[in-house]
Amino acid sequence: MLDRNQLVNFLQSELQTETINDYCPNGLQVEGKEQIQRIVTGVTASQALIDAAIKAKVDAILVHHGYFWKGEPAVVTGMKKRRLQSLLQHDINLLAYHLPLDVHASLGNNAQLGQLLTLNNIRPVSGLKPTGIVMQGEFETEHSAIQIQQKLEQLLDRSVLLHEGSDAKVTKVAWCTGGGQGYIEQAAAAGAQLFITGEVSEQTIHVSRELGIHFIAAGHHATERYGIKALGEYVAKHFAVEVDFIDIDNPA
The missing domain is CATH 3.40.1390.30 (NIF3 (NGG1p interacting factor 3)-like)
Structure with missing residues (x-):
């Protein structure tokens, strides 16, 4: 088991998130369980990735493209509502690292x-x-x-x-x-x-x-598949957690 705050602090230190001015918040974007045993990594926190993570019974999702980008509508409706509802209902942490991972x-x-x-x-x-x-x-x-x-x-x-x-x-x-x-x-x-x-x-x-x-x-x-995969493998080497990379196909 890995404490959520321990993981957040570890990634913040490794990726030096506070030194980089970005278009979105880096780190914990959606709070879930305090204790983490299984993590899924992926490029983007799409509904397909969330659904795969729920099926895998994970405690956290670690991505490159998360949510809350500058300039996007602040209201929680439609697609955004469904994504957040899925995470919150299953108590799954979402952590995202954009430019710091690039x-x-x-x-x-x-x-x-x-x-x-x-x-x-x-x-x-x-x-x-x-x-x-x-x-x-x-x-x-x-x-x-x-x-x-x-x-x-x-x-x-x-x-x-x-x-x-x-x-x-x-x-x-x-x-x-x-x-x-x-x-x-x-x-x-x-x-x-x-x-x-x-x-x-x-x-x-x-x-x-x-x-x-x-x-x-x-x-x-x-x-951009390889950075988040490498980051997940790096976490697995340092902590007693299971980490799996899920590649949601995207032709773009």
Whole structure:
């Protein structure tokens, strides 16, 4: 058994949540049982994940995308009401970590994607806050953009969108998991020949063409599976609790 406050304090310390200005509250978002024995991790606190957690009889859900985002309606109706009602009826804690999990030096979404790609000299692109929101690294040998697309498709088990910004081969890559397409210009300024993120916007392709940088959109969900999974495994190593990752499929 693990005390809820002990878990919250442990994660707050590890992820340095108080040092990062975010768009949502990080930490305990919905209070449940004081004692925790079973935890489910997942990318987003969707109803499907909550239902799977209820079926698994867990005491806590640990996610990357939680609730109470800046600018969202404050009223508890419809979908929000159903989600919160499910958690409260079953006394399940919901803990969520957004930017602190994106940027963590080893457990973070960016760090985990860099490790998955087996890049060398992984480090943050300087001048961006929070530190680590965009990372960079190098392949040992040159790759074509298509080879990297194929590698990602194999690793992530999904199709990814590639726009070739030039004929250049790639050794230096920059990336930001999730909805990081707006950082493509900073990636190019840092000398990256290819930028990887989760999503694409219409203007992203024009920037790729005009700056001559290859661009890959590999899926918001797909690029952010690995941080929360790593965080759950980290918790399981430190405490006598069961932790299971549940991947709710999402093509976006």
